[in-house]
Amino acid sequence: MKNRTFPVLLLLAAPLALLSGCKKDSDSPDTGSVNFTVQNVAPTGSAGSTLQPITLNVTSATTAAGETFTVTRFEYYLSNIKFTKSDGTTYAAPDTYYLVDQATAKTLSFTVPNVPAGDYTGVSFIVGVDAQKTGLTDPLTFTGQFEALNPANNMYWSWNSGHIFMKMEASLTSANPAKPLTCHIGGYTGATSAIVTAAPSFGSSKLTVRTDKAPTIALQANVVKLFDGPNPITLSTFTGAHMPGAQSVQIAQNYAAGMFSVTQINAN
Numbered sequence: 001m002k003n004r005t006f007p008v009l010l011l012l013a014a015p016l017a018l019l020s021g022c023k024k025d026s027d028s029p030d031t032g033s034v035n036f037t038v039q040n041v042a043p044t045g046s047a048g049s050t051l052q053p054i055t056l057n058v059t060s061a062t063t064a065a066g067e068t069f070t071v072t073r074f075e076y077y078l079s080n081i082k083f084t085k086s087d088g089t090t091y092a093a094p095d096t097y098y099l100v101d102q103a104t105a106k107t108l109s110f111t112v113p114n115v116p117a118g119d120y121t122g123v124s125f126i127v128g129v130d131a132q133k134t135g136l137t138d139p140l141t142f143t144g145q146f147e148a149l150n151p152a153n154n155m156y157w158s159w160n161s162g163h164i165f166m167k168m169e170a171s172l173t174s175a176n177p178a179k180p181l182t183c184h185i186g187g188y189t190g191a192t193s194a195i196v197t198a199a200p201s202f203g204s205s206k207l208t209v210r211t212d213k214a215p216t217i218a219l220q221a222n223v224v225k226l227f228d229g230p231n232p233i234t235l236s237t238f239t240g241a242h243m244p245g246a247q248s249v250q251i252a253q254n255y256a257a258g259m260f261s262v263t264q265i266n267a268n
Contacts, residue, residue, distance in 0.1 A: 030117040032209040035216040073169040075101040084122035099148040120207040124199035128165025187244025196256035218264040229254030
């Protein structure tokens with residue numbers, strides 16, 4: 001009897017194992033990728049009413065006060081990207097650190113992988129680098145997927161042990177003679193923390209992520225919003241921001257409030 005029973009038990013166990021394996025696969029969440037493109041722009045003309053893509057050393061940006069400057073360098077970090085659904089639940093993409101550099105075309109687009117499938121109504125990100133990475137991590141460990149954070153990118157204050165979140169250099173052409181205009185924004189502690197979050201609206205659009213869909217969020221970044229915002233800055237008397245401090249915080253609050261906008265969501 002024992003020899004006859006044993007094969008029957010094996011036959012019964014095999015379907016159970018197959019069912020168990022199928023259940024495990026079905027429990028795995030579906031994911032997709034979200035692409036981002038970034039276009040840096042500036043309002044131009046006498047009234048600053050026309051937005052134009054920035055060409056370094058060429059484009060003349062006009063502030064709300066009518067002051068003008070020509071951008072020679074413009075780069076910044078976008079990190080800690082988070083997607084929000086209509087019910088308020090969020091997905092925080094891990095280890096998302098991207099350096100956007102107007103001088104390097106390949107940095108003007110990037111992809112966030114492994115986003116859970118779903119319909120999203122919002123996105124947010126830190127403009128800069130979170131405190132854990134910028135001040136509490138050995139910078140020499142920034143390799144591989146963290147290559148954007150490496151001090152070799154010249155976005156790191158070795159004397160201050162922290163990243164520069166936003167670097168904008170220009171020539172203030174409304175001054176006579178023209179003079180340098182410099183903004184190196186950073187700082188992650190206390191009253192000098194310039195870590196800010198931007199949450200550009202999707203409007204009525206929706207971001208649909210599926211395993212077979214890789215949608216694209218088109219971001220636009222208006223460089224003049226460093227100075228036009230909750231803390232308006234008069235460039236003729238501005239002495240520049242070169243280190244953490246009150247003025248860096250004001251500029252960070254300005255660009256968090258209005259520099260970024262979502263111009264289109266493409267469902268690929």
